[in-house]
Amino acid sequence: MADQKFPVTGKEVRLARYAENQPTKDDFEIVDVEVTEPASGNVVVHNVYLQVTAVMRDLMTEEPGLPMMPPYKVGERPWGGAVGVVVASASPDLAVGDTVQHMDGWTDYSTGPASQYFKVEASWFPGPEYFLNQGITAYHGMADVAEVGEGDVVFVSNAAGGVGSLAGQIAKARGAKRVIGSAGSAEKVEYLTKELGYDAAFDYHDGPVLDRLRELAPDGIDVFFDLVGGEQFEAAVQAAAQGARFALCGTVSAQTGNAEGAFPRLDIMAGIIRQIVIKPFSTYHTPEQIQAWTQHFAQWLQEGKIVLPYTVVEGGVSAAPEALVALLGGAYKGNVLVKISEG
Ligand SMILES: NC(=O)c1ccc[n+]([C@@H]2O[C@H](COP(=O)([O-])OP(=O)(O)OC[C@H]3O[C@@H](n4cnc5c(N)ncnc54)[C@H](OP(=O)(O)O)[C@@H]3O)[C@@H](O)[C@H]2O)c1
Structure with a gap:
């Protein structure tokens, strides 16, 4: 069921307080958490990349009122788009070694029901970073x-x-x-x-x-x-x-x-x-919208009509708060990914 030895300790980020003006890294805290074997139907995913985006600044306020986007809560781990690799599975739907895309990226390890993780084929794109973009x-x-x-x-x-x-x-x-x-x-x-x-x-x-x-x-x-x-x-x-x-x-x-x-x-x-x-307009990420983009992205990449503009921030999940602050300050180009692990 698992290649990974459990329990294992990982880091996660939590929101320490709501942002009032410009966010600072002190609005977050970094916590060590113990990860155990997955319960029946669940998996453990070792995250590889977390995507940070400007809208996270709004989600750090008490009532952002954004459609389809639950606000971040003080004391809790924020949500955010990620790609990772399954390292333990107690579900027939996902196997150890599967690459998955999901929304629980502010952590080294994400655990939950297999249905929360969308299996992607690593071979679709040149690298896992290609799954995370705007x-x-x-x-x-x-x-x-x-x-x-x-x-x-x-x-x-x-x-x-x-x-x-x-x-x-x-x-x-x-x-x-x-x-x-x-x-x-x-x-x-x-x-x-x-x-x-x-x-x-x-x-x-x-x-x-x-x-x-x-x-x-x-x-x-x-x-x-x-x-x-x-x-x-x-x-x-x-x-x-x-x-x-x-x-x-x-x-x-x-x-x-x-x-x-x-x-x-x-x-x-x-x-x-x-x-x-x-x-x-607001983008609801409907299945049709996801499919339309994915198809065109793959085709245009193949035809050399598009490149994926992105910046990778090293330093693991602990670097994510500073990466968000720096993103808002204009430090980066393209889509911004925090490298969490090698997978
Ligand atoms: N409608 C939707 O469905 C939807 C979906 C996703 C995102 N969004 C919105 O789209 C916008 C861009 O999102 P993103 O994630 O791609 O962010 P982003 O472009 O990565 O945001 C960071 C960039 O904003 C620029 N910036 C900061 N302050 C600025 C200012 N005062 N004037 C002009 N530019 C400034 C900086 O670039 P420079 O160095 O060039 O200033 C910085 O690099 C955000 O407002 C986000 O909330 C909307």
């Missing part, structure tokens, strides 16, 4: 919400982040004519154009965003995929082409700065004149 949201927003296609001029804000680094590539793979991205440093701007196939990019700190958009998209933007809110949204309204589609995905400027980033002003007259279609 592509479901990026694909849903670009394909279903913005309906990006041939000839579109596209602007993605926060283009070097987890969602944005895939959103721009998805737009290109679907035939967009020109994809423009914004990011917070010269290094990230270069990363967008040199490694992710963006046609143009700019640092949003470098003067008014509207000036940069007018220069880079003189005929206007057809699709805006917004992850930031605030000034970038207001500028995109002014730079929109007739009938532009806005897919509003996130307001990271409110999550990491002052809350006003979530409340940009809409120039209603500009919206009317240009007949802008503004669609905020």
Whole structure:
């Protein structure tokens, strides 16, 4: 039943207090926990990677009110997407050595009913890190919400982040004519154009965003995929082409700065004149959405049309709190994975 000798001690992260402004690593505590043989129907999974994402900042507050996303509770282990390997099984559904994807990543070892773990084939992708990315949201927003296609001029804000680094590539793979991205440093701007196939990019700190958009998209933007809110949204309204589609995905400027980033002003007259279609959306990770992304991701990887942008943070699960704080501060590019073990 098990290759692993039990009991074994692992580390897990717990929320120590709710975040008030910007999270710090002291909002979490690291605890040693003993892991025993799985009860009937259960498995023990040794985690390999935990994915950290900006929305975790919201989940650290008492009442985030996010759909399908239970908030983190003080004294408890947060939830978070992970990939791991089954090291003990008391279930006929999973065997020792199976690679699984699941939502219990802030720990060395995860134990629970086999039904909570989704078996994946390690051979589907070049490595286990490929199972953890923000592509479901990026694909849903670009394909279903913005309906990006041939000839579109596209602007993605926060283009070097987890969602944005895939959103721009998805737009290109679907035939967009020109994809423009914004990011917070010269290094990230270069990363967008040199490694992710963006046609143009700019640092949003470098003067008014509207000036940069007018220069880079003189005929206007057809699709805006917004992850930031605030000034970038207001500028995109002014730079929109007739009938532009806005897919509003996130307001990271409110999550990491002052809350006003979530409340940009809409120039209603500009919206009317240009007949802008503004669609905020939440991704529910339905089976259809998961399948649509997984299929396209595998195909585009094979065709060389997409790369997985990601950063691996070493240091085990104890490094996860600092990784989340650093992510919000702009330290990383692409999807952010904390390496928990070799599996
Ligand atoms: N609607 C949905 O279904 C859905 C699903 C997933 C995520 N989201 C939302 O999408 C957004 C992005 O999520 P993510 O996980 O991909 O996060 P992320 O991009 O990895 O977030 C971190 C990045 O945000 C940028 N940032 C921080 N403060 C900023 C500011 N004031 N202005 C502009 N950029 C700033 C930083 O990049 P720079 O160095 O470039 O500033 C940093 O690297 C979040 O708001 C998240 O809640 C929505």
